Amino acid sequence: xxxxxxxxxxxxxxxxxxxxxxxxxxxxxxxxxxxxxxxxxxxxxxxxxxxxxxxxxxxxxxxxxxxxxxxxxxxxxxxxxxxxxxxxxxxxxxxxxxxxxxxxxxxxxxxxxxxxxxxxxxxxxxxxxxxxxxxxxxxxxxxxxxxxxxxxxxxxxxxxxxxxxxxxxxxxxxxxxxxxxxxxxxxxxxxxxxxxxxxxxxxxxxxxxxxxxxxxxxxxxxxxxxxxxxxxxxxxxxxxxxxxxxxxxxxxxxxxxxxxxxxxxxxxxxxxxxxxxxxxxxxxxxxxxxxxxxxxxxxxxxxxxxxxxxxxxxx
Numbered sequence: 001x002x003x004x005x006x007x008x009x010x011x012x013x014x015x016x017x018x019x020x021x022x023x024x025x026x027x028x029x030x031x032x033x034x035x036x037x038x039x040x041x042x043x044x045x046x047x048x049x050x051x052x053x054x055x056x057x058x059x060x061x062x063x064x065x066x067x068x069x070x071x072x073x074x075x076x077x078x079x080x081x082x083x084x085x086x087x088x089x090x091x092x093x094x095x096x097x098x099x100x101x102x103x104x105x106x107x108x109x110x111x112x113x114x115x116x117x118x119x120x121x122x123x124x125x126x127x128x129x130x131x132x133x134x135x136x137x138x139x140x141x142x143x144x145x146x147x148x149x150x151x152x153x154x155x156x157x158x159x160x161x162x163x164x165x166x167x168x169x170x171x172x173x174x175x176x177x178x179x180x181x182x183x184x185x186x187x188x189x190x191x192x193x194x195x196x197x198x199x200x201x202x203x204x205x206x207x208x209x210x211x212x213x214x215x216x217x218x219x220x221x222x223x224x225x226x227x228x229x230x231x232x233x234x235x236x237x238x239x240x241x242x243x244x245x246x247x248x249x250x251x252x253x254x255x256x257x258x259x260x261x262x263x264x265x266x267x268x269x270x271x272x273x274x275x276x277x278x279x280x281x282x283x284x285x286x287x288x289x290x291x292x293x294x295x296x297x298x299x300x301x302x303x304x305x306x307x308x309x310x311x312x313x314x315x
Contacts, residue, residue, distance in 0.1 A: 096204020
């Protein structure tokens with residue numbers, strides 16, 4: 001089948017199959033999988049026009065709601081965190097879409113930018129993981145702050161709800177706090193807002209909604225457990241992706257010689273596969289140790305970054 005906007009020809013069953021496989025694993029870490037679908041489209045399918053970013057965000061819009069609903073149903077959606085992420089990222093998405101079309105239409109330069117963003121995120125996450133012993137114990141404190149969570153998830157029987165709901169304790173323009181598995185977490189509202197703004201710009205350029213960046217940052221820099229932030233990261237990605245697609249559609253008339261708007265049919269096929277993958281990933285997340293999810297995120301992000309660097313250098 002030929003996809004006119006993308007300018008590629010591919011069997012229609014491949015996009016949903018690839019999206020399902022990627023999203024099943026990445027959704028456990030609060031990431032839709034769009035950051036891996038982009039290199040698949042650019043490097044394997046040969047879809048390099050700026051519209052690939054809009055198509056990627058269309059995938060997020062279709063794929064994410066099922067998984068977000070699953071996290072909400074299990075009481076693990078930190079809604080105040082979702083709103084802070086969305087409020088910061090939304091203006092950034094509009095800026096990022098403009099930068100992508102106006103300054104990064106060359107796929108080679110785009111790959112270098114994407115590689116730098118992903119490599120930094122991956123290295124920071126790996127550093128965080130290596131600061132712990134092999135059993136997950138923090139070297140500084142001698143304790144594993146999520147030991148009870150991991151133990152409960154690994155010993156859980158089918159049908160049990162080993163991971164409890166999140167309880168928001170306070171939320172204002174200065175601090176956001178919640179309890180999860182008997183532990184109190186408190187983070188800065190301005191800190192998360194500023195991070196989300198930067199991530200929104202990057203996500204708008206890259207076409208990922210920002211989840212692949214915001215989730216590792218929340219875990220690494222703010223010390224939040226991955227079991228509690230996955231839903232908020234996914235929902236924030238959904239909201240910013242809606243804004244991202246709208247931005248590309250608004251910009252498109254001003255760049256008639258460039259493919260800017262999404263390839264609707266290709267994005268829908270990716271989205272349908274991602275819908276199933278994200279929902280099942282969200283359902284299975286509590287059965288997987290947090291450390292394994294973090295290593296999965298770190299490995300995938302770093303590998304993708306190195307692949308882009310190799311492509312940029314012509315290796």
